[in-house]
Amino acid sequence: xxxxxxxxxxxxxxxxxxxxxxxxxxxxxxxxxxxxxxxxxxxxxxxxxxxxxxxxxxxxxxxxxxxxxxxxxxxxxxxxxxxxxxxxxxxxxxxxxxxxxxxxxxxxxxxxxxxxxxxxxxxxxxxxxxxxxxxxxxxxxxxxxxxxxxxxxxxxxxxxxxxxxxxxxxxxxxxxxxxxxxxxxxxxxxxxxxxxxxxxxxxxxxxxxxxxxxxxxxxxxxxxxxxxxxxxxxxxxxxxxxxxxxxxxxxxxxxxxxxxxxxxxxxxxxxxxxx
Ligand SMILES: C[S@@+](CC[C@H](N)C(=O)[O-])C[C@H]1O[C@@H](n2cnc3c(N)ncnc32)[C@H](O)[C@@H]1O
Numbered sequence: 001x002x003x004x005x006x007x008x009x010x011x012x013x014x015x016x017x018x019x020x021x022x023x024x025x026x027x028x029x030x031x032x033x034x035x036x037x038x039x040x041x042x043x044x045x046x047x048x049x050x051x052x053x054x055x056x057x058x059x060x061x062x063x064x065x066x067x068x069x070x071x072x073x074x075x076x077x078x079x080x081x082x083x084x085x086x087x088x089x090x091x092x093x094x095x096x097x098x099x100x101x102x103x104x105x106x107x108x109x110x111x112x113x114x115x116x117x118x119x120x121x122x123x124x125x126x127x128x129x130x131x132x133x134x135x136x137x138x139x140x141x142x143x144x145x146x147x148x149x150x151x152x153x154x155x156x157x158x159x160x161x162x163x164x165x166x167x168x169x170x171x172x173x174x175x176x177x178x179x180x181x182x183x184x185x186x187x188x189x190x191x192x193x194x195x196x197x198x199x200x201x202x203x204x205x206x207x208x209x210x211x212x213x214x215x216x217x218x219x220x221x222x223x224x225x226x227x228x229x230x231x232x233x234x235x236x237x238x239x240x241x242x243x244x245x246x247x248x249x250x251x252x253x254x255x256x257x258x259x260x261x262x263x264x265x266x267x268x269x270x271x272x273x274x275x
Pocket of ligand 1: 090093097109127128129130131132133134148149150151154174175176177191192193194195259260
């Protein structure tokens, strides 16, 4: 597993989103590994997305050394992060997204609802679909929806909900680097609080001409009040630059309530069309 995938391609976390008592429910070793990973994650989310993986690991070694850790303990922690990070990240999302007391907006993303309200349903892709709140909404509205996410418990929850509601939904347990986006086959691609920096060229090719991407994430200012994964944090106008080949339908950089963390913060939104 490459740390950069965890750090920069995916995710976000207010680490406090995890259900209380998480560490206590793990076996001792798992809890210790999770703690090591979460400490790294809290640190790495504050770093610039421009920093390379090797640089980050070097810097983090320095931080652990400054704390007085021995060389062997530093290497052990780095191994946990690089070798177990992906598994721990998925475990974290499984827990957050299937918690009986959700700390995120379980309703569909309001920006997605607004941007799709007046368009005819077609074929939609939900990248990093989580427990399927957006995919299920679209399916309910008549879209033919495929979603994927590596958090298998969250995906299972989406599948169960679709079955309960008698809806057709293709929900796959996959990471973005395992999914074949195809060419010119989607009318809509949803990226709701997921990392996308490395994906933009693939999104462009995968959309049909005229197809839309709908994105919501955090502005970098949000990291001042919470620890948020760099993948879902964007600088001022960064989304506009990332999607410069697209026709921008709507761009917002505003104070609002984020779907994850559910507190007032600076949120960025983009709806853009493949010409
Ligand atoms: C904050 S949640 C957002 C879930 C959903 N999009 C929503 O808005 O409800 C981030 C999601 O990204 C998923 N994720 C993490 N790494 C991923 C990857 N490499 N490819 C696709 N999804 C990933 C996580 O499992 C998690 O479900």
